[in-house]
Amino acid sequence: MKTNRWLKGMAVLIGVGLLAAGCASTPESEGGVYGDLEGLDPGGQVVIFWYPYSNSQEETLQAMIEEFNTTNEWGITVQGEYAGNYDEIYRKITAGIPSGRVPDLAVAYPDQAAAYADRGAVVELTPYVESRRWGFTQAELDDLFPFVLQTEDLPQFQGRYGFPLQRSIEVLFYNEDWLHELGYDRPPQTWEEFREMACAASDPAAGTYGYELSINTSTFADWVVSRGGRMLNDDATAYAFGDQAGLEALTFLQGLLEEGCALLETEEYGDQADFSAGRVLFTISSTSRLPFYRSAVSRGAGFNWSISTLPGSLEQPKVNVYGADLSIFRTTPERQLASWLFVRWLAEPEQQARWVRAFYGLPVRASTAELLQDYFDENPQYAKAFGFLNYEIAVEPGVTGYDRCREAIGEMMQAVAGGEDPASWLTRTVEKCNGSLGE
Numbered sequence: 001m002k003t004n005r006w007l008k009g010m011a012v013l014i015g016v017g018l019l020a021a022g023c024a025s026t027p028e029s030e031g032g033v034y035g036d037l038e039g040l041d042p043g044g045q046v047v048i049f050w051y052p053y054s055n056s057q058e059e060t061l062q063a064m065i066e067e068f069n070t071t072n073e074w075g076i077t078v079q080g081e082y083a084g085n086y087d088e089i090y091r092k093i094t095a096g097i098p099s100g101r102v103p104d105l106a107v108a109y110p111d112q113a114a115a116y117a118d119r120g121a122v123v124e125l126t127p128y129v130e131s132r133r134w135g136f137t138q139a140e141l142d143d144l145f146p147f148v149l150q151t152e153d154l155p156q157f158q159g160r161y162g163f164p165l166q167r168s169i170e171v172l173f174y175n176e177d178w179l180h181e182l183g184y185d186r187p188p189q190t191w192e193e194f195r196e197m198a199c200a201a202s203d204p205a206a207g208t209y210g211y212e213l214s215i216n217t218s219t220f221a222d223w224v225v226s227r228g229g230r231m232l233n234d235d236a237t238a239y240a241f242g243d244q245a246g247l248e249a250l251t252f253l254q255g256l257l258e259e260g261c262a263l264l265e266t267e268e269y270g271d272q273a274d275f276s277a278g279r280v281l282f283t284i285s286s287t288s289r290l291p292f293y294r295s296a297v298s299r300g301a302g303f304n305w306s307i308s309t310l311p312g313s314l315e316q317p318k319v320n321v322y323g324a325d326l327s328i329f330r331t332t333p334e335r336q337l338a339s340w341l342f343v344r345w346l347a348e349p350e351q352q353a354r355w356v357r358a359f360y361g362l363p364v365r366a367s368t369a370e371l372l373q374d375y376f377d378e379n380p381q382y383a384k385a386f387g388f389l390n391y392e393i394a395v396e397p398g399v400t401g402y403d404r405c406r407e408a409i410g411e412m413m414q415a416v417a418g419g420e421d422p423a424s425w426l427t428r429t430v431e432k433c434n435g436s437l438g439e
Contacts, residue, residue: 033123037131037134038132040337043074043076044074045334045338047104047338048104049081049342050083050089050093050103051081051107052085058082072341074341076338083106086109089106090108090115093108094116097116097119102329105328108326108327109324109325110325111401113161113398114398114402120330122327122330123328134341143367144366145366145389147164147321147395161327162325162326165361166356166361166362168286168287168323168361169286169322169362170319170322171310171319173283173284173305174306174308175275175304176305177304182200190312198211198261199256202262208279210261210280211256211263211280211281212271212274213262213263214265215265216410217405218286218320218322218396220241220409220413221320222310223252225312225394226313226318227244227313228245228313232397237437239397239430239433239437242430250412250413250425251422254416269292272296273296275297276293276296277300277301284310287360287362287382288359294381305381306384317391319388319389319393319394321389321394322395347364348365349370349371352368352371353375362389399437401436401438405436408433411429412429
């Protein structure tokens, strides 16, 4: 939704007042949303950046912000502010959009960015990405992993409303030593192999299980995708996981639990704790958890362990790549460009390497690997995960209302794990998710 044009002097005065309050204003300046982009001067702009990071991660980010502020050629100043967790930032921004009290730049998941885009509060980034003066060179574009430039993240909107600085992948964690003791020389490639290995490892009387389920919507999305299904239809008008792939996933899970080949996690990160103690053969979790698994196993049973892509019925693995992006809010062409230049700087390999070490994510640039060889050597599981970025990827729906859908899927997984009927819960959940579209 477009705002009225403001007199230039009034826009400056209001912008300064809101910046003093830690927010940006949202007037539409003369020359349109982007202005004369190729001839624009971002010099001296102040960028308010809201992020959810704390402790050592915030220290790293603030050090990076300081480096940008002292080295960028335009005299741009980024003011980074901890604004709460992801949900708190989202609530603050949605509450501030009507009055224009929003930052210039903020961390947002795709469904959150979709809600901002629906309100006309964020700018589409393609003009910046493709700008002759301010965008990426062809060599830099070629260096970006394919998932960076795809627009499927926000299927309700044609364009890019966020730029990723890292991604995570759901992977299978497995106890390598235990698997060998059971007579297997590799992790499962299909779900039937997964069942066989999980059941072979399980002895409920002894308190050992093949798999521990952590209720997680991303895991359900993986189960669906790995069976050839999808979460959303082509035109983003309805959810599509109510088909055979979704039913098979839930039925398979319930069967594992009923057969005593799996158990349900009862406390946060309980799957990690049981895995590290040698009581569980398999878990499914995010690559962002790799350092925590490494530390826990080292303190625990101390076995050899590794990761793999999830089992499936596809000829080649398809991995669920997900994470938050940086969204630029609609302010003035100069401030928007200044925000973009900071985002572009963060996407350079040197900054990406620092980001990886502090935030445990997978980078957006392939050449970052050249700066991470020592990290790969120290963290072989991470090096393996880095290679998974070359597989075909799937993304979870970046649509408005997906937060409601995620809650519904979590309730469904919990109910099915408790023995309730998979088919009726699947139908009910798809209906709830469809009702959330556009919220």
